[in-house]
Amino acid sequence: MGNKGTGNESANRNEGTDGLPVSLESCLLDLRQAEETIRQQQRLLYQSEAQHNLLFDSLDEGFCTVEVLFDNADQSIDYRFLKVNGVFEAQTGIENPLGRTMREIAPEHEQYWFEMLGRIALTGKSQRLEHWANALGRFYDIYAFRVGDPMDRQVAILFKDITERKRQEELQAYLLRLNDALRSLSDPIQVQDVVTHLAMKHLGADRCYYCEIEEGNAIIRRDAFRADLPSVANVYPLSDFPILSTVINAGHPFVVFDAHTTELLDDGLRQLCLQTQAISFVDIPIIKDDSPCGILCITCCEPRKWRKEEIELARETAERTWIAVEQARAAEALRESEENYRAIVNQSIAGILKIGLEGNMLFTNDQFCRMLGYEGAELLAMHVNRIVYPEDHERNAAAFHGLVSEGRAYEIEKRFVRKEGAIIWVNNHVSPIFNNKGEVDAAAIVSIDITRQKELERQKDEFIGIASHELKTPITSIKAYGQILAAMIDQSSVPPTFTQLLTKMNAQIDRLIKLIYSLLNTSRIAGNQLTLQLEPIDLNGLLEEHVRQGQLTTSRHRITFIGEKLPSVMADVERMGQVMDNLISNAIKYAPKGGDVIVRAESRGGWVRVSIRDFGVGIPKEAQEKIFDRFYRVNDASAGGTSGIGLGLYICREIISRHQGQMAVESIPDEGSTFYFELPVYTERQ
Template sequence: MTIAADKYGTLFNKMEQGFCIVEVIFDDAGQAVDYRFLETNPVFEKQTGLQNAKGKTIKELQPAHEAHWFRIYGDVVKTGESIHFENEAAYLAGGVWYEVFAFPFDKPEKKQVAIFFNDITERKKTERNQTFLSEISKDLVELDTISATMERMGEKIAKHFRVPWASFAEFTDDLETGIVPFDWHDANVPSLKGSYRMDQLWTPEQMAKNNTELMVTTDTQNDPRLFAQTYAALGIGSFISIPLAEHDKFRFMLSILDAKPRLWHEDEIELMRELTVRIWTRLEKARAEEAMRKSEDKYRSLFNTMDEGFSVLEIIYNDAGEAMDFLFIEVNKEFERQTGLQDPTGKLGSEVVPHTEPYWLNIYDTVVRTGEQTRFENYHEDSRRWYESYASRVGGPGSRQVAIVFRDITDRKKAEERQTFLLKLTDALRPLADPEEIQSVAADLLGAHLKVNQSLYAETIGDYVNISHSYAIGVPPMIGKFRHQDYGIRLIQGYRAGEMQVCYNTRTDPTISEAERQVLSSAYISAYVAVPLIKSGEWLGTLAVLSIVPRDWKQNEIDLVKETAERTWIAIERAKSEDALRKSEQQLKQLLQLREDFIGIASQELQTPVTTMKVFAEVAQEKLEEHGSKEEGELMRRLNRQIDRLTRVINDLLDASNIAEGKLRIYLEPTDMNEVIQEQVEEIKKIAAHQFNLQLNELPIIDTDKERMGQVIINLLANAVKYSSEDTTVTITTEPVTNGIQVTVRDEGCGITREEQPKIFDRFYRITDKNKTPSPGMGLGLYISSQIIQRHGGTLTVESEPGKGSVFVVTLPVEE
């Protein structure tokens, strides 16, 4: 066993991957909050920067380590499933991206996870930079003026590098003056536009280098090549400047500048080099285009120096004056490279590219006839490429020649087509709620986009796959149930393992048996791409596209099938979730309606017997008191009070039900609110031992439902009494306010927390305090009062602090 341990220990120590074993630490709630390193290899220390980690927790080594790492490893422990992922650790080794494979280790109760990982930071930086370059390239194509190009590029470059400046400088022939015609700058720093004497920026030694070398400075105040005071005055602390020379002469410089010292990384410098070349190329093209518009006779010579393809064609017309063909007069080398056409000069288009679409000739004919330049993008079937082209007539009226400058934009077009398709797919799937309809629509859209013979979704059911719909062109649709084994054990095993299957030619694929080949042939399948759906280790279905002829599937097509499958399955899961939610909402609505119906029926049915009980109880009380039965009379008096309380509860339930159904009736009449308050205070005094302080100011008569207003006031007074001790005072204040009156009820009770205050006007809500005995009531008084006040166009609000009592404020409008 020791020998085996030594062997594996030696293996792990020699691995090029980082490796460690950790023990995941959980809190009492079962959440992963830390992990302890049990084993590490030498690469671990190199890639993480963590020294002597064994026996220590990550929080001890790096307290700021992100919580998502704990969650991921915690899930591995809980589920017992391995995971492969990429993630960033911003606080390890100055910020690192890792590719990680983690799996459970040892017994589950030990909560251990074994982790293999690689530092993929450089790849991530490269991907980010490539994405940025793609965006820049796309923008450069779309921008057609120098000023627009410089302004747009400056902003994007500065934001990508997170610097306050990006500038573009050109230099005079004697190199003594640098001119910054364009810059982008943050709002917190000044613009750098203007002219600068180079001998005030660079030392003589630097000037003598002809300014053609890359300049990178991490600190302008400590760089011997620079005049520090000039940069200090400009507020520049560091920069990268990439020069571009033409014919060994310095012409242009792209710079990014920071206000503070900064250590520039190699990938940032390389990205700046690439940007400089691309932007310079675009600027040169823009200048050339502008010059071409001014002087068409110089068109060809200008574009001979460009990297784009260039050709001059002569349009051939028939006797009726219709454009029939074109003759290649001249092409450049880039033309041959981008089109793949060799030595076309002197040949007709119908000879060299016989299947060229008519719209190319139509465009050139229009340019020759009108003399108007045109820019366009078109697909060329013979070369199977997309081109961005600029066409202009050569010479004056009567000339039949057209000059074309073009560039291959196939990659961009494919990316755009892919994005357009995915947006179309998303828009089409979004409103759908039926999983089968989602599968059908996705299959139809994918089949039409890829121009395949069949596109289908197959649901896995036991030993069969069931296909309910198939997009089919030129072949019978595959619909029905089909056995797995007929299509080959190898294929099915791949599906079960979650592996995408790609076949370019079923007739020559050596992995396909003769029996399987016959089945595929009978189904008109000569090539296919298939993506299985795996959930919790189970193969649930497959999205596939099929061709009746061998097909050289492109990587972008394979990727698109996979992306379509993922989006389709997400849409299906969303539809299932929404259906479950709709059913849950319907059940909840039914339950709420049942509750409302019960409250309304129960309160109505109780009203008559309770009223009868009240009558009998009062009669019994009078009889007992007349016969001198004091004790029995007191018992009946208590019974009457409880019947009164039950009556109020029933009335509250009826009011709540009427409010919910919009049936609460209000009968307006002229009302003196001071009088209403005094009446209700007298009523509350009969049952409360509190002191009541009335501060009633003269009020205007207002139109209210007097009985309902009394109900509001008694509810507020009862609430104040309920939540304050008997030795305290309840203060009632009235006063006129702008366009209304205001009634305030203040108590000296326990108060209400800020969290509960918005809830106390909700139906059936009662303030809860685990340290206190619950107060009687159903939580309807404040709800009903609030609704009554709202029906009068007023407001009911509360101000309170725990331990300092509560203040309820009623505001009612006065009709003018």
């Protein structure tokens, strides 16, 4: 109990019974303690304010506190700036705002802003919004909220200038609408019509038109214009329309805010603008490859301060208009080209077919459908082998493989099967179609129906075969009679002229016999009746024999054989001799001035090659592929009018082909030719 009052003893000893200080010292002590407490609180307040101001000024967004001013009816009429942060001026363009009202700073500031801030000050309900401030020429993202005592009617505003972002969004939205509108258009005039109306509406202009610059003229095909204005669509010589010439010469956007006062126009241009009511305008020239090709013009009948973003939008519109017009023109030209192409292709007397590398048919013209009796849709659903005669599949596939692997065009005769089962012969010229990587992507086939020609050839071959066979017997008899007559005459009792005539007659009979046998061989080849008596042979002996025989027929040529030890080949001795005689005879014939003829034999892996080279007139390049065709002869004056019917080389190649070999020629005009053939080496079966 005695200690119970000690806690208050110190506090109460300086006070009297009435609660007043008992001494001056105690009073001063209390005063000093109170002052220290106040100083500490001031330091804390200063630190807090310093931190607050540091945070306040470190914001990259604008911030201000305003006092909203009301009239007697509690309608907000203005607001005064009480506090702003460091980026306020950069975000608004307002200098020294503190203590000033918004109407004092920007009298044309929209009423919307006063009403919105007044509503927040009265209700305390914060608001976030994005809105345009016309008087400041900026778009803002804003968060506004009430601060302090409601009676003070103060509002804090956190805001950010988003004008550039909004401009880009607006531009992108406009361009998206423009692209959507242009996407389906393929007519250049429609493009201009859509663009001008869309741009005029979006920019709130009175007129918009697109000029095409062609051969010194400005051509306005379509224009958009206010209802009470006339159209200006027409053709204007640039020399008579100086405004457009001025725009072109400027080479960049030509912008006039007010034709009445601008210094960009001389008096003549000014009067023209006033007459056409083009008081303010943005003209965008389009220059490609240093030449003007178009101008986009946007005009208003009243003065107007065009904003940077509006000029940029006009520039982008002009560029896209030019692109769209050019694309439409290209599409129109392509459409006309395709129509012409289809008309030509479908009226062609040749069948035209496009096939993929897997043999799927991708395109066919009308003539090809008629040739085979199918509808186009039926053919496009089929594989090409469905229409190729089965016996021609392997040969056709081999030729097509060469096209795919080497990109080599080829020509082939083969049979097609019509829809009703009939067989037709066709001559196909097959060419590779390359993709942008240079790879074979498909094949184009030009097909000619040669069924009638084949039938005529068959009839001709049949006639040749019959005629040759029928001529063979009497010619053989005439030959025998000539030989008997030559043996019977007495050289001493007959005139020399008689002997000479008999010798010439026998030579002509030999020539006729050779011709008849050539025709017989041709007939046999055409009828697949050329038989071979195959046996393993050493070509060296056969070649040497025929070289000696060939040398006996000429005194102006030196025929040389160069050989090496060769492996055996399977061959028909008589037929191979026929080939050698023909090739040596041709070498002599087509080197009329004489010279060397070189016969060479060599082993090449699994093949034996025999070549016959002359140094005569040579063969033109365009004739080298055709020279093995039946009845083909080179019409070359330098050959000296050599005789023949064009069967020798044809028969030679067919003989070599039936030996499973191949034959070709290499030639340079005026330097000579080398004919060669290759035969597979004979391998004895175990």
